[in-house]
Amino acid sequence: MKRNDELLSREEGELLLRIARRSIEDRLGGRRFSIPPELPPALLRAGACFVSLHRGRDLRGCIGSLESTEPLWRNAMSNAVRAAFSDPRFPPLAQDELARVDIEISVLTPAREIGDPAEFQVGRHGIILAKGGQRAVYLPQVAVQQGWGREETLDHLAGKAGLPKDAWRQPDARLQVFEARVFREIPERKGNAS
Secondary structure, eight states, X not given: OOOGGGSOOHHHHHHHHHHHHHHHHHHXXXXXXXXXXXXOHHHHSBOXXXXXXXXXXXXXXXXXXXXXXXXXXXXXXXXXXXXXXXOTTSOOOOGGGGXXXXXXXXXXXXXXXXXXXXXXXXXXXXXXXXETTEEEEEOHHHHHHHTOOHHHHHHHHHHHTTSOTTGGGSTTOEEEEEOEEXXXXXXXXXXXXX
């Protein structure tokens, strides 16, 4: 598994954040998003990410892809627009909210199956649970933000999937882990999309 600090440089992550913000601004303004010129090779390769929108400490939208065959910049752009306007847990983002929203992008490594829940490391790994046609995922930062340990995270994940909280212990439950490089907007820079 690739180390999460090898996924993208800080500069590439900041460019990805600007692309995400610009795509939301363009959608709100009724403009067509234009492809940024001269993207670095890391953003042109196929890559998967999650885009989370926050108002203060509150989640305002989160949509992502666990796998992607499209370039990372395009995956970030489409997930940003979907997080802003299509997350079923929230109403579509309004123009007057955009300035108060901070964007976070989690660029993912490919998921790998684990045979034992003890292999899941809180804070390092994101976790995917699949069982009986139900599936749920938590990014690596979720358990840390909530103050959960391994078993508590897995119990909550099962509930998120619509399963009994101990479903992850069942022999037919499938667990996968992944890592993420997380980039967050710096509030004073978020208006500098180019």
